[in-house]
Amino acid sequence: MHIPDGFLAARVWAPLWVVGAGGIWLSLKRVGRALGEKTVPLMGVMAAFIFAAQMLNFPVAGGTSGHLLGGVLAAVLLGPWAGAVIISIVLAVQCLLFQDGGITALGANIVNMALIGSGFSYAIYALARSALRLSVKRRLDPIMVAVAVASWCSVVLASAACAIELALSGTSPLRVALPAMVSVHALIGIGEAIITCLVISFVLRVRPDLVYGDEKRQA
Amino acid sequence: MKTREILFGLAAALLLALVLSPFASPWPDGLEKVAADKGFLQKGEGKPVLPAPLSDYTWPGIKSVRLSTRIAGVMGTLTVFMIAWGAAALLKGKRDSERHVTLPFGHRE
Numbered sequence: 001m002h003i004p005d006g007f008l009a010a011r012v013w014a015p016l017w018v019v020g021a022g023g024i025w026l027s028l029k030r031v032g033r034a035l036g037e038k039t040v041p042l043m044g045v046m047a048a049f050i051f052a053a054q055m056l057n058f059p060v061a062g063g064t065s066g067h068l069l070g071g072v073l074a075a076v077l078l079g080p081w082a083g084a085v086i087i088s089i090v091l092a093v094q095c096l097l098f099q100d101g102g103i104t105a106l107g108a109n110i111v112n113m114a115l116i117g118s119g120f121s122y123a124i125y126a127l128a129r130s131a132l133r134l135s136v137k138r139r140l141d142p143i144m145v146a147v148a149v150a151s152w153c154s155v156v157l158a159s160a161a162c163a164i165e166l167a168l169s170g171t172s173p174l175r176v177a178l179p180a181m182v183s184v185h186a187l188i189g190i191g192e193a194i195i196t197c198l199v200i201s202f203v204l205r206v207r208p209d210l211v212y213g214d215e216k217r218q219a
Numbered sequence: 220m221k222t223r224e225i226l227f228g229l230a231a232a233l234l235l236a237l238v239l240s241p242f243a244s245p246w247p248d249g250l251e252k253v254a255a256d257k258g259f260l261q262k263g264e265g266k267p268v269l270p271a272p273l274s275d276y277t278w279p280g281i282k283s284v285r286l287s288t289r290i291a292g293v294m295g296t297l298t299v300f301m302i303a304w305g306a307a308a309l310l311k312g313k314r315d316s317e318r319h320v321t322l323p324f325g326h327r328e
Contacts, residue, residue: 001250004263032310038220040311044304045220045228051299052235055276055292057244064252065244086303093299098291099267099274159249171259180257184249207224 005102009169017107030081066188071118080122087114125150159185236292241285
């Protein structure tokens with residue numbers, strides 16, 4: 001979903017650069033406050049893993065491929081602010097070194113995938129997890145269900161934001177771009193949910209204390 | 220995190236980039252597919268505003284496409300690893316030096 005140069009009009013990408021930069025600045029401030037001894041190297045490991053995983057496109061229906069976004073994965077382990085920072089770093093390197101996503105669209109890509117796909121999607125995860133914990137019947141681990149729901153939402157919401165940006169740029173009308181983007185990414189989101197659940201369940205097994213904000217398991 | 224665990228995590232990432240990256244699906248991604256179907260793909264095919272050295276995840280001067288992708292993947296993985304770790308270390312260092320004076324007795328991270 002990395003938008004290249006040319007898809008977005010300057011009246012769309014320029015303000016999104018400002019929003020993206022503001023989001024990163026705020027995230028960096030919040031990350032600085034919360035960093036513990038164990039999270040510093042984990043930031044590096046997480047970013048490396050997400051970069052590598054983003055290279056691995058998996059086929060979905062109709063001659064289309066998708067890859068892990070990793071926003072919810074990073075946020076569940078390191079928190080929403082660190083998640084947004086990690087995805088922004090990955091996006092910046094992809095853009096500057098590998099031409100994956102245009103430099104003009106970098107702000108938009110950061111807004112879609114780092115701020116919405118990681119930071120905001122963490123709120124969906126946290127909300128779903130709390131709601132599920134309150135429910136009486138608990139056959140499924142509330143963390144894993146919340147991870148799956150939030151991962152799927154992160155990809156779909158990012159794609160919807162992208163469609164809105166394309167429409168505002170006059171590239172493709174909203175009634176065309178929105179259903180097309182959301183339907184493709186509803187499928188890619190299933191892959192996102194599966195991979196994120198696999199990785200999180202592995203981490204829960206070996207280092208449950210690494211899951212962010214989970215005091216119960218940390219104790 | 221213990222050194223062993225950091226190395227394990229980094230090794231897992233490097234292994235993905237080294238072993239699996241050449242076998243990624245070559246099909247267009249969601250946005251590219253929509254752009255092709257809805258007829259605006261050509262808008263993104265002009266000259267990039269800022270040319271990147273390793274465009275399309277290839278390492279220049281290497282004939283084997285697979286090897287080229289592997290090297291680009293490994294270099295990218297190491298690059299983001301160092302940037303993210305470095306950024307976190309800097310932020311923590313800054314925070315710690317600011318807190319140094321104001322921390323109450325016995326406070327431990």
